[in-house]
Amino acid sequence: MYKLYFMPGACSRAIHALLNELEQPVELIARDSVADFKQVNPTNQVPVLVDGDLVLREGAAIVLYLLEKHASPTLPREPELRAEFHQWLMFANATLHPAYSLLFFGARALESDAAKQEVLTRGAARLSALWAIVEERLQDRPFICGEQVTAVDMMLAVYANWGQYFPLEIELGARTRRMLARVAEHPALVRAIESEATVAA
Template sequence: MTSELTLYTNPHSRGRIARWMLEETGAAYDTVILDYGTTMVAPDYRAINPMMKVPAIVHRGQVVTETAAICAYLAEAFPDAELTPLPEERADYYRWLFFAAGPLEAAITNRALNVTPTAEQQRMAGYGDFDRAVGVVDQAVARHPYIAGERFTAADVYLGSQLMWFTQFGLIPRSDAIMAYIGRLAERPAHARATALDDGKVEEVIAD
């Protein structure tokens, strides 16, 4: 390995989000493809991420896990890419980055697992209920071309990736606003590069 930055990933995972983010930064990085049944649970990788999940990055000896955190970290680590928010964009940037990583993902995961909170349980669940969480996002992406305003930021990589995945597999409705938003993101050259890289590595991964 030659660079100061390494991505640990699997093409069938949230590692695709981190790959897209890396391509947006323009930084040089090495890639380690892990298999779910073997290398992802091996001691070497458990020392990097004890959760035995991907993605993870190691940058100059520092480990970052959790995909939203990786996006935020890389935006700050490579400021020339201009993926961090301007002062007037910070509120929406942080709001929707963490909403996507928390309430939205929890709502989608529970729906996929056929878990529907009762009215009483909705008070405990950060997302309330599925329709409320998705509706809030639908309204948010309709407000501006990008989630924090007129500029593309790291928050779009994370939220956009989630919405691409969820709509592809029918986990959320394909509203006009959501489809227009992810359509804009899919046109980015870095997204195309990242997709090609991950799709080209699919056959190297041992099936779980």
Template sequence: MYKLYYMPGACSRAIHALLLDLGQPVELIARESVENFREINPTNQVPVLTDGDLVLREGAAIVLHLLDKHGAPELQGTAGQRAEFTQWLMFANATLHPAYSLLFFASRGLESEDAKQEVLQKAAARLTGLWGIVEARLQNREFVCGEKISAIDLMLAVYANWGNYFPLDIELGERTRKLLHRVAEYPAFVRAVEAEEAVAA
């Protein structure tokens, strides 16, 4: 059985939802419940997935491993289709995610209120631009890649929710909002949220 180290509402939620979508049993382990978590992941971040002796510590690597291992259709197309999926996966994990991370850094790591507000506003503008890229991608499709929800869409839904923690204007296009609504109602995503809430209760 897989073991997934997680934090409520963190990017680990997308991995949990993906595992459920693939029909894979998983043991959830809250990061805060683990002493010396840095011994498991030196960056002190989630997600971390263990698959037997294999320990994976990066979200995109976890997604690719799971899709490859379980024969998911996202990696079964042409070389071009696989490359396109990987590109959007990296956009979510390595471009959009860090842009949100800057919000958390500014709110917690900057003592000067003026500096904090300047960074928050610039980060919000950057995020609006990145979501504009997603909006353009969705012009003729319901999901970022393929005809059904993928791990990319799950990631985007988790990240978008982080904007609720900040009193900032991060603009989301109409097509993007529809995508996020579809993900919020997707059974695997709903189950992941409910499982986190049940553990926290």
């Protein structure tokens, strides 16, 4: 059985939902329940996935490991389509996620109200521009990689939910909002949210 270190609502939720999608049993361990989590991950971040002796600490690496290990049909076999999937996975994990991280940093770490507001304003503009890229991608498809929900869509849905924590507007296009609404109803993600609430309670 896999072990997944998580925080409710964090990016680990997408990994949890993917495990549900793959019908893999998982033991959930709340990060805050671990006395010294840096012993698990020196960066002090989730997700961390444990599979026997293997410990993976980066979200995109975990996604690719699980999709390949369980031969998920959502990971294309054709080299061009697989490369495109990889590109969007990295966009989510290495471009969009850090843009939200900047907002969290500004809100929590900056003492000057003026500096905090500038970081939040610039961060929101950056995020709006990134979501515009998603909006363009969805011009001819319901989900990022085509006709079905993939781990990329679930990652985007988790990140989009973080906007509620900031007193500013992050613009999401109509197609993006429609996609996010559909992903929010995806059974694997719904089960992840319900399970996390139980463990964290």
